[in-house]
Amino acid sequence: MSLVGNDEGRLTGCFAGLRVLDFSTTIAGPHCARMLADMGAEVIKIESAEGETMRTRPPVRSGCSTAFGQLNVGKKSVVLNLKCAGDIDAVRRLVATADILVENFRPGVMQRLGLSYAALSALNPRLIYCSISGYGQTGPSAELPAYAPVIHAASGYDMAHLAYQPGRNRPDHCGIYHADVVTGTYAFGAVASALYQRERTGQGQHIDCSMLESMLSLTLNEIQWSQFPVAPPSRPTFGPAECRDGYVMIAIASEKTFQNLMGVIGHPEWVQDARFEKYSDRRANWGALMDGVEAWSRRLSVAECLEALNAGGVPSSAYRSVADALADPQIAHRGALAEVEDAAGTFKVVNLPFRMSAAKVGAAPWAAGLGEHTADVLSEVGADAAAPR
Numbered sequence: 001m002s003l004v005g006n007d008e009g010r011l012t013g014c015f016a017g018l019r020v021l022d023f024s025t026t027i028a029g030p031h032c033a034r035m036l037a038d039m040g041a042e043v044i045k046i047e048s049a050e051g052e053t054m055r056t057r058p059p060v061r062s063g064c065s066t067a068f069g070q071l072n073v074g075k076k077s078v079v080l081n082l083k084c085a086g087d088i089d090a091v092r093r094l095v096a097t098a099d100i101l102v103e104n105f106r107p108g109v110m111q112r113l114g115l116s117y118a119a120l121s122a123l124n125p126r127l128i129y130c131s132i133s134g135y136g137q138t139g140p141s142a143e144l145p146a147y148a149p150v151i152h153a154a155s156g157y158d159m160a161h162l163a164y165q166p167g168r169n170r171p172d173h174c175g176i177y178h179a180d181v182v183t184g185t186y187a188f189g190a191v192a193s194a195l196y197q198r199e200r201t202g203q204g205q206h207i208d209c210s211m212l213e214s215m216l217s218l219t220l221n222e223i224q225w226s227q228f229p230v231a232p233p234s235r236p237t238f239g240p241a242e243c244r245d246g247y248v249m250i251a252i253a254s255e256k257t258f259q260n261l262m263g264v265i266g267h268p269e270w271v272q273d274a275r276f277e278k279y280s281d282r283r284a285n286w287g288a289l290m291d292g293v294e295a296w297s298r299r300l301s302v303a304e305c306l307e308a309l310n311a312g313g314v315p316s317s318a319y320r321s322v323a324d325a326l327a328d329p330q331i332a333h334r335g336a337l338a339e340v341e342d343a344a345g346t347f348k349v350v351n352l353p354f355r356m357s358a359a360k361v362g363a364a365p366w367a368a369g370l371g372e373h374t375a376d377v378l379s380e381v382g383a384d385a386a387a388p389r
Contacts, residue, residue: 011360013040018195020100021046021091022075023115025053027148027177028132028211029104030071031184036100036191037074038352038363044094044377045075048082051370064344064367073340073349074364076373082113090383095120095127097381099204100191104132107142117206127204128194130187136210146211148177155179155215160222164236183214234287240319242294246302250293251315258282264312265296338363 018041022033030045030052037043045052054068080087095101101120103110110116110131117129131137134146152158157178158171165172187209194205216223224230240247252258262270270276270292275285282289297305302318309316326348331337334355337348340363351362378385 011358013038013361014356014359015195016040018042018099019097020044020102021094021098023101023103023105023110024132025104027054027071027180028184028187029102030054031181032130032132032187032191033075033102034071034073034363035185035188035352036102038361040360041100043075044373045072045077045368046082046091047077047079047370049079049371055370062344064342064369066342066347069340069342069347069367070349073338073367075368076377077368077371078374078377079371080374082115084387086384086387088114090378090381091115092120092123093381093383094377096123098124098127099195100128100130102130102132102187102191106145107131107133107137121204121206125203126198128191128198128207129204130191130207130209132183132187132209132211134211136213137208141212148179148211149174151179151211151215155212155219156222157215157219160219163232164239166236178218179211179215182218183209183211186214186217231284233283234285235290237283237286239290241290241297241305243297243300243302243305247319248297248302248305248309249317249319250309253315255279257314260313261293261309264308264314265293267292335362338365340365340367342367343369 015036018036020033020036020041020043022029022043022045024030024033033043033045052068052072054071055065057065057067059066080090082088082091111119117127117131120129121127133142134151135141135144146154152174153171158174162168162171187207190207190209194207198204238249238251241250250261252261258276259271262268270289274281276282276289300308306316306318325331326337336351336353338351339346340349349363355361375385
């Protein structure tokens with residue numbers, strides 16, 4: 001459900017009227033540019049004749065990937081050959097009309113193509129040029145190839161996560177690409193900040209966004225523990241509590257939460273127990289505390305456990321699949337899913353996780369076919385739309 005009610009149809013996106021050139025591939029850059037599109041910007045995705053990598057990623061229906069669609073919904077598709085002088089000229093014409101450029105090539109590639117920030121800002125001083133890379137644009141690691149799983153390992157994230165898995169010493173396999181999504185979101189925030197600054201100065205700028213540093217920002221405790229070692233609790237603080245037919249997550253993150261939980265499990269006296277009364281003592285005796293919690297939870301089903309925890313004001317959840325989460329009535333209430341159409345039919349994507357009272361926020365209802373907008377976009381800037389590519 002939108003926060004703006006009946007006024008929603010009359011609203012525009014915060015970035016309506018802005019033009020974005022999206023040279024990025026895979027996830028981090030496309031995620032950033034998708035956010036810009038959802039906020040109302042016109043996003044022109046520049047692709048090769050073969051199409052962007054994600055167009056072949058499953059699920060694929062009748063040649064159309066919904067993984068690609070999810071990341072590129074609402075973007076126009078223009079096919080250009082960046083090794084062709086005529087198409088580089090077309091890019092330069094587009095840049096003259098653009099507000100933002102997003103790219104995630106390995107550092108140096110855009111410069112070799114003649115499309116560096118220095119070259120393009122000379123054409124358009126107001127251009128905000130966002131470069132996303134594994135390690136940043138300069139430095140000893142700048143030119144190393146990197147994808148999200150590599151950055152998870154390089155940032156210490158994987159080993160930090162492993163430290164919360166008792167009895168294990170092999171890092172997890174990677175299937176969820178935190179580094180891409182986090183970096184794309186940071187890039188979006190940086191672009192929005194640069195737009196605000198441009199309103200005051202009239203000048204664009206170059207944004208250099210590092211996946212490595214983005215991932216480091218997730219390890220809040222570990223960054224401090226690396227400098228000032230802290231003894232770990234006797235059992236990881238947040239983890240599954242066993243029930244009769246499954247597990248629940250219980251988050252004891254405040255004194256009030258702790259006190260409420262002790263009441264729910266029938267041990268209010270533990271609030272004054274010397275082992276648990278103070279946070280430092282509770283941390284040292286966390287294993288004993290959670291043994292007591294599980295002595296209670298094992299007698300109950302997951303549903304019974306959650307009913308008691310919710311009634312007692314204790315943050316908790318069942319362990320759900322993504323499909324379960326998408327079916328949550330809260331998701332429907334918020335209008336969190338948008339239906340999108342491509343050449344193969346319809347599918348659903350997740351909207352941005354915020355609503356605004358005076359601006360439209362949401363995914364466009366379409367995903368473009370490869371090169372669908374080449375002729376229209378290039379004709380608009382006086383480039384040869386019929387040239388071979």
